[in-house]
Amino acid sequence: MRAVLAVHPGSGGGAAERLKGVVAARLRERVDRLELWTGDPAGAAGGDLLVVLGGDGAVHQAVQVCAGTGTALAVLPAGGGNDFARALGIPLDPLRALDTLLDALASGRRRVLDLGRADDGCWFATVLCAGFDAAVARLAAALRWPTGPHRYDVAVVGELARFRPKPVALSFDGDRWELEATLVAVGNTGYYGGGIPVCPAADPGDGLFDITVVGRAGRADLIRLLPRLRTGAHLAHPAVRTVRAREVLIEGNGWPVVADGEPAGTVPVSVRCVPGALAIVL
Template sequence: MGLRVALAVHPDSGKGAAARVAGTVAARLRGATDRLDLLAANTVEESHALMREAHGAGLDALVVLGGDGAAHQAVQFCAGTDIALGVIPSGTGNDLARALGMPTNPLAAVDAVAAALLAGRTRKMDLGRLGDTWFSTVLCAGFDASVNARANRMRWPSGPRRYDLAVVAELASFRTRRLTVTTDTDRLDLEATLVAVGNTGWYGGGIPICPSARADDGLFDLTVVGRASRGQLIRMLPTLRTGKHLNHPAVRTLRARQVTLSGNDWPAYADGEPLGTLPVTVTCVPEALTVLG
C-alpha cells in the first residue's frame, strides 16, 4: 500500500500564514509519500471529523501545518497510536515545534519532516494527560493562565508580542490565591501567583518556564511561583525569557509523575487551550506519542 500521510492544514493559523504556504508544503511532502491526503479545517469540529475519516482509511503519519492549537488537536488524534506526528510551525506560539527542534521557517520545517518520512525516522515522546485530554507542552494555572486567556481574546499583535501585551494588561488585576500542589513525593500549601507543569520547557511563544523539562524522561518539571507583589512580578518578567526566574526566592521547582493542583478555582490551560478549572490531576504518560524526526 505504501506510505500514506495526511496533511492537516489550519488556514487561519498565524493570520493566514498556513494558507499561504499550504500548496508548497503539500508539494514538498508528496515527494516523500506514496499518498498524501489534504485535511483543511478552520474549526475543532471540522478537524476532528476529517481526522476520524482519515484514521478509518489507514494512516502512517499525520503532519500538521499550524500553531499550537492545531498541534494540540493533532496530538489528541495520534496519542496512544502508531500514527507518527509531524509539526510544521505556522502559528503564533509554535511551542511544540520548538520542543521538537523544528526549524522556525515552515518551508525549512517541511523539508525536515519530508527527510524523516523518507528515512523512516521516528522517536517517542511523553505526554501529559488530564482526564481524556492529552497535552504535549505545559499546563498552567494562575497568572500565566489568565495571560493566556487574555492573549487568546486579542486580535493584535501577532506572535510573542501578543503574549507580552497580555502580561502587562493582566498585571493590573491579578491577585495571588491559596494553592495546594500535591505530587508523588511532595505537598506544597502556599499563597501562589502561578504554577506551570511542564512536559516540555516552553509556553507563550518561547518562554522557558520549565527550562529543564524533557519530554522523554517520564516526569513533569514544575515551576511554582509563590506570593509576589506587582512590583516583584514586573522585575521577574524579563527573566522568564532567559530561564533566570528559577533563581528568584519566590520560585520553587519540583519533579513528579503525577500532580494534583487544588485549593482554588483558577482556570487551567494546556498547550494554550482551556482545560477547565482547578482542582485538576495530571499524569505524565511515558512514550505516549510517536513523532517524526
C-alpha cells in the same frame, strides 16, 4: 504510507493557507497517499502520519488524535508561538521544517515522546499552567492585535492590574505543598507563551514533569520577575520553587487552567505524565 495534511488556514496570519499547495506537492513525492484536511484534524484519524501545518493550537488538536495510537505526528510550524516545535528543535520556518520532515521520511527517522494527560482525558504536549500565566494565555488568545509573541506582552500588562495570589495545594508523588502562589506550570517540554522557558530543563523523554511554582508575588514583584522568565533566570528568584514528578494534583482555588495555550477548565486539576505516548517524525 497514508498521510493527512491538516492545514489551519488562520495560523500565522494566513501563512498556513498560502503554503499548503507547496507543502502538499512535496509531501506527495514521499508518501503513497495524501489527504488534505482543513481545520480541526479530529476527523482525520486512522492514517499512518498526521502532518500539521499550523501553530500550537493546531498541534494541541492533533495530539488528541495521535496520542496512544499508531498514527505518528509531524509538525510544520506556521503559528505565532510555535513552542512545541521550538522545544524539539524543529526549524521554525515551515519550509525548512518541511525539508527536515522529508529527510526524516526518507530515512525512517522518528522519536517517541511523553505526553501529559489531565483527569478529563485531555492530552498536552508542552505546558499545562494555572494561575497568572493561564490568565495571560487566555487573554492573549482573545486578542486580535498584536500578532505573534507580542500578544502575550500586552496580555501580561492587562492581567497585572487585577490578578492576586491565592492559596493552592499541590500533591505530587507522595508529597504535598500548601502555599499562597501566583502560578503553577507543569512542563512536559520547556516553553510556553511564544518562547518563554518556564520549565527550562523539561525533557519529554524522561517520564517526568518539571513543575515551576511562583509563590506569593505582588505586582511589583511580578514586574521584576517577568523579564527573567524570558531567559530562564526566574528559577533563581526566592519566590520560585521547582520539583519533578510523574503526577500532580492542583487544588485549592478556581484558577483558570490552560494546556498547550488552550483553555482547559479550572482548578482543581490532576495530571500525569504518560511515557512514550506520541510518535513524532522529525
